[in-house]
Amino acid sequence: xxxxxxxxxxxxxPITRIEGHLRVDVEVDGGKVTKAWSSGQMFRGLEVILKGRxxxxxxxxxxxxxxxxxxxxxxxxxxxVENALQLQVPLNAQYIRNLILSIHALxxxxxxxxxxxxxxxxxxxxxxxxxxxxxxxxAESLSNWPGNSAKRFAAVKDKLKTLVASGQLGPFAxxxxxxxxxxxxxEANLMAVSHYLEALDYQRKATQxxxxxxxxxxxIQNLSVGGVTCAINPDSDSALNIxxxxxxxxxxxxxxxxxxxxxxxxxxxxxxxxxxxxxxGAGVTNYMAAPDMFLNVEGTEFDLPGGTVMGGDLKTVKPIxxxxxxxxxxxxxxxxxxxxYDGDWSKHPWEEDTEPxxxxxxxxxxxxxxxxxxxxxxxxxxxxxxxxxxxxxxGHKDIVKNVNGALDRISAVAxxxxxxxxxxxxxxxxxxxAVRASMLADxxxxxxxxxxxxxxxxxxxxxxPPTFPKGEQRGVGVHEAxxxxxxxxxxxxxxxxxxxxxxVPSTWNAGPRDAKNQLGPYEASLMGNPIAxxxxxxxxxxxxxxxxxxxxxxxxxxDPEGKETVKVKAL
Amino acid sequence: MAxxxxxxxxxxxxxxxxLKGCTLAAAALGLSETMVPKLVEAATAAxxxxxxxxxxxxxTGCTETLLRASHPDIARLLLDIISLDYHETVMAAAGxxxxxxxxxxxxxxxxxxxxxxxxxxxxxxxxxxxKIHGKTAKDILAEIxxxxxxxxxxxxxxxxxxxxxxxxxxxxxVGVQELVNVPVVNISGCPPNPINLLGTVLHFLTFKRLxxxxxxxxxxxxYGRRNHDHCERRAHFDEGRFVEQFGDxxxxxxxxxxxxxxxxxxxxxxxxxxxxxxVDVWPVSVGHGCVGCTEPxxxxxxxxxxxxxxxxxxxxxxVITDADNVGKKILGVTxxxxxxxxxxxxxxxxxxxxxxxDK
Numbered sequence: 001x002x003x004x005x006x007x008x009x010x011x012x013x014p015i016t017r018i019e020g021h022l023r024v025d026v027e028v029d030g031g032k033v034t035k036a037w038s039s040g041q042m043f044r045g046l047e048v049i050l051k052g053r054x055x056x057x058x059x060x061x062x063x064x065x066x067x068x069x070x071x072x073x074x075x076x077x078x079x080x081v082e083n084a085l086q087l088q089v090p091l092n093a094q095y096i097r098n099l100i101l102s103i104h105a106l107x108x109x110x111x112x113x114x115x116x117x118x119x120x121x122x123x124x125x126x127x128x129x130x131x132x133x134x135x136x137x138x139a140e141s142l143s144n145w146p147g148n149s150a151k152r153f154a155a156v157k158d159k160l161k162t163l164v165a166s167g168q169l170g171p172f173a174x175x176x177x178x179x180x181x182x183x184x185x186x187e188a189n190l191m192a193v194s195h196y197l198e199a200l201d202y203q204r205k206a207t208q209x210x211x212x213x214x215x216x217x218x219x220i221q222n223l224s225v226g227g228v229t230c231a232i233n234p235d236s237d238s239a240l241n242i243x244x245x246x247x248x249x250x251x252x253x254x255x256x257x258x259x260x261x262x263x264x265x266x267x268x269x270x271x272x273x274x275x276x277x278x279x280x281g282a283g284v285t286n287y288m289a290a291p292d293m294f295l296n297v298e299g300t301e302f303d304l305p306g307g308t309v310m311g312g313d314l315k316t317v318k319p320i321x322x323x324x325x326x327x328x329x330x331x332x333x334x335x336x337x338x339x340x341y342d343g344d345w346s347k348h349p350w351e352e353d354t355e356p357x358x359x360x361x362x363x364x365x366x367x368x369x370x371x372x373x374x375x376x377x378x379x380x381x382x383x384x385x386x387x388x389x390x391x392x393x394x395g396h397k398d399i400v401k402n403v404n405g406a407l408d409r410i411s412a413v414a415x416x417x418x419x420x421x422x423x424x425x426x427x428x429x430x431x432x433x434a435v436r437a438s439m440l441a442d443x444x445x446x447x448x449x450x451x452x453x454x455x456x457x458x459x460x461x462x463x464x465p466p467t468f469p470k471g472e473q474r475g476v477g478v479h480e481a482x483x484x485x486x487x488x489x490x491x492x493x494x495x496x497x498x499x500x501x502x503x504v505p506s507t508w509n510a511g512p513r514d515a516k517n518q519l520g521p522y523e524a525s526l527m528g529n530p531i532a533x534x535x536x537x538x539x540x541x542x543x544x545x546x547x548x549x550x551x552x553x554x555x556x557x558x559d560p561e562g563k564e565t566v567k568v569k570a571l
Numbered sequence: 572m573a574x575x576x577x578x579x580x581x582x583x584x585x586x587x588x589x590l591k592g593c594t595l596a597a598a599a600l601g602l603s604e605t606m607v608p609k610l611v612e613a614a615t616a617a618x619x620x621x622x623x624x625x626x627x628x629x630x631t632g633c634t635e636t637l638l639r640a641s642h643p644d645i646a647r648l649l650l651d652i653i654s655l656d657y658h659e660t661v662m663a664a665a666g667x668x669x670x671x672x673x674x675x676x677x678x679x680x681x682x683x684x685x686x687x688x689x690x691x692x693x694x695x696x697x698x699x700x701x702k703i704h705g706k707t708a709k710d711i712l713a714e715i716x717x718x719x720x721x722x723x724x725x726x727x728x729x730x731x732x733x734x735x736x737x738x739x740x741x742x743x744x745v746g747v748q749e750l751v752n753v754p755v756v757n758i759s760g761c762p763p764n765p766i767n768l769l770g771t772v773l774h775f776l777t778f779k780r781l782x783x784x785x786x787x788x789x790x791x792x793x794y795g796r797r798n799h800d801h802c803e804r805r806a807h808f809d810e811g812r813f814v815e816q817f818g819d820x821x822x823x824x825x826x827x828x829x830x831x832x833x834x835x836x837x838x839x840x841x842x843x844x845x846x847x848x849x850v851d852v853w854p855v856s857v858g859h860g861c862v863g864c865t866e867p868x869x870x871x872x873x874x875x876x877x878x879x880x881x882x883x884x885x886x887x888x889x890v891i892t893d894a895d896n897v898g899k900k901i902l903g904v905t906x907x908x909x910x911x912x913x914x915x916x917x918x919x920x921x922x923x924x925x926x927x928x929d930k
Contacts, residue, residue: 012666013666013704014669014704015666016662016663016664017660017665019631020631021703044628044700044742045735046734046735048741049735049737049738049741053874054876056877057874057875060862061734061737064632064734064761065630067629067632067633067635068631090818111638115638115661159650163650166654168619168656170619170653170654170655170656171656171661172662172663173656173662173663173675174664174668174672175662176663176664197646200646201644203638204638208848210848211847211848213857215852215853215856215857216764216847216852218762219761221854221857221859222858222859229858229859230857230859231822231823231825231858233823233824236825237825238803238804238824238856239825239858247850358699460823462817463818465816536668
């Protein structure tokens with residue numbers, strides 16, 4: 001590779017192992033990223049299509065924003081309509097929705113770590129030279145998982161050999177094997193590859209548990225504005241009964257075992273073995289999360305805390321304490337100063353009227369279809385890390401316990417004491433996600449118990465029918481999705497949709513600069529990232545993947561007159 | 572160049588480099604040099620059929636279904652059955668390395684790979700609404716489709732345009748069959764049951780021919796019957812026992828969902844037969860009506876989803892004709908469909924390589 005003292009510009013298009021079409025440009029000087037641009041390149045127009053339609057149908061449309069974040073846009077949409085109508089859902093519906101959102105997150109977090117990001121840290125080819133017995137020893141030093149046997153590791157190694165010998169590497173072809181930034185010993189790589197394959201089984205079990213409620217997955221089909229449609233009747237074979245409920249419980253327990261004994265452990269190991277990466281990737285340290293997993297029909301008590309923390313300072317924490325909290329509702333706006341829309345305004349979602357206006361990628365001007373969401377004028381990082389930081393700052397008991405537990409384990413493996421400050425990093429986002437998955441597995445089982453207890457009392461209610469009055473109603477539906485705080489903003493007029501806007505986690509994170517040139521979280525997090533080989537910028541993938549990008553979600557607006565919509569470049 | 576880079580895994584090599592790569596691979600695998608000719612043979616024989624999977628205007632939900640499939644499961648599918656040479660959501664390589672992997676497969680397996688397309692192709696404004704590597708979806712399809720051994724469109728977007736083609740279809744989105752002149756197998760659904768895609772692929776690989784298709788290009792093994800005709804609640808329909816509102820006593824007893832919007836009477840699919848996610852469910856079994864997601868333009872013809880379908884004969888009570896909204900929607904769609912077909916003609920000419928001046 002040529003060594004140059006000059007700054008180098010690199011374009012990565014397409015970024016793979018994400019949902020959707022994302023382009024990232026970076027400038028590298030002296031082996032470090034000095035400038036970065038994140039550009040969303042697809043445009044579909046669902047908000048335009050929704051205008052004039054029946055608000056009860058909206059959730060089925062918006063769920064098709066994304067098949068990876070399936071369920072989340074469905075849930076935010078029914079909540080938005082219910083908020084506009086001031087309609088409460090029955091307690092059973094609340095619990096069933098909580099089970100859906102938590103079990104979906106278990107699947108999503110497992111898939112993200114193994115299928116979408118592990119190959120940034122794990123060298124599949126290096127695993128070929130691992131000793132299965134030594135791999136068992138390593139795995140057993142980390143976890144009691146019964147699947148960690150030398151025989152299993154030897155079988156996986158054989159499978160890999162066969163694959164390589166076939167000359168057909170399929171999805172593993174032409175990747176970053178042997179890259180200088182790959183640091184794990186062969187045994188850690190073999191263990192991770194084995195868990196990569198096992199993860200495929202456990203993510204499937206999570207979707208099975210979900211489908212028992214939702215009829216299918218992806219794209220669930222058991223919600224309705226006003227509740228859920230899965231009838232409950234312990235005395236019928238055509239409704240949720242005790243057989244169905246215990247099927248869910250068993251599957252969730254199996255998935256919890258994998259998450260707590262394998263996923264969490266692997267993230268601890270990767271974090272500890274890549275401890276030189278702990279200083280990288282903090283970026284924007286303003287955090288925001290939504291409260292979720294509601295415990296009452298009013299939506300005022302919940303198991304997952306929401307709020308904001310500014311500048312990484314835990315003392316600045318402010319709670320968001322319901323779906324209707326004015327602190328959240330009043331302070332959100334979106335800027336289009338650097339995006340391909342007409343104008344340079346910053347507006348509240350209920351007031352937005354977007355006119356697409358495509359121009360070429362211009363690093364000094366407009367360069368993306370993503371708007372730049374801001375809270376009180378500031379960029380915010382959202383996602384599992386935001387929720388863990390906010391919860392930690394609020395002194396949320398479970399979060400403090402689980403985060404400290406993970407930090408202690410990283411310290412033990414790394415041989416150096418680390419504290420919560422390391423969470424502001426690329427590795428920290430992975431760690432927070434794994435901790436969240438572990439907590440959500442416990443919470444899913446808790447809410448399973450609450451549902452069963454409530455049914456046991458004889459409450460079989462699932463639905464309160466909506467009625468649409470004349471005139472205009474405005475609503476917001478908020479949900480803490482696997483990628484962070486999601487809000488759908490609806491305006492209903494005479495029973496039809498008048499305006500619909502989605503402010504999406506990946507837009508918060510992947511959005512561009514604003515009128516004041518404040519970087520978005522992806523861009524800010526890349527500053528100072530090391531780059532060993534400009535032609536193979538694996539390190540950029542590491543940091544971008546740590547956010548779990550979802551670009552179909554981030555760009556869902558579309559305009560009939562707009563110019564170029566989709567362009568994908570990966571590093 | 573750092574010698575840590577493993578050349579055995581860089582496919583773009585000349586023959587000399589390739590042989591050297593095989594020797595290195597043999598060493599890495601602990602095999603003797605005598606294995607090299609066998610490795611060369613295996614690497615060029617394409618034992619697992621190559622598959623190229625393209626994403627256009629889509630949500631990745633169809634890809635996600637493969638993660639849920641159990642027979643074959645995703646690991647078996649990728650490691651033992653097919654060679655998934657390009658798939659943006661799954662592949663380890665990104666950017667230029669991903670592009671190289673695609674070009675390599677197109678070159679090496681020309682006329683032999685299976686092309687699977689997920690997502691619609693926007694035609695409006697010369698296709699600018701979907702671009703990858705600076706090329707429009709339409710141009711990418713035009714380049715790759717003629718080189719494929721078979722083309723499978725997965726999901727209602729790739730088959731018929733899908734959700735972005737719903738009125739007013741702002742980007743002029745259409746399905747693959749509108750743009751190519753070879754038979755396309757349409758695996759419709761939003762997303763489809765993964766069994767339907769996998770069944771088609773395995774049928775093709777086993778019998779060396781495509782399965783029998785209906786007039787809409789859908790395999791008969793999966794789309795040969797109306798959901799209504801093999802629904803477990805059909806007896807309730809025939810006896811006039813209906814759910815009037817979600818959560819009512821009839822809902823708790825599993826009565827027919829027709830009056831709360833079920834579109835099963837107009838929807839061809841195998842949902843009640845094969846069910847989803849290996850837990851014996853489909854939407855009707857969890858109390859929600861079928862939304863008709865395997866049918867073209869269902870976002871317009873089947874909405875509002877919670878109103879009943881018009882003109883369905885109900886035993887003992889004649890035809891229910893009071894579904895005004897649904898009827899209006901159907902009329903509106905016919906007009907929209909004419910517009911789409913006009914656009915399609917242009918697209919076909921482009922892909923055939925003929926000139927595409929205005930008609």
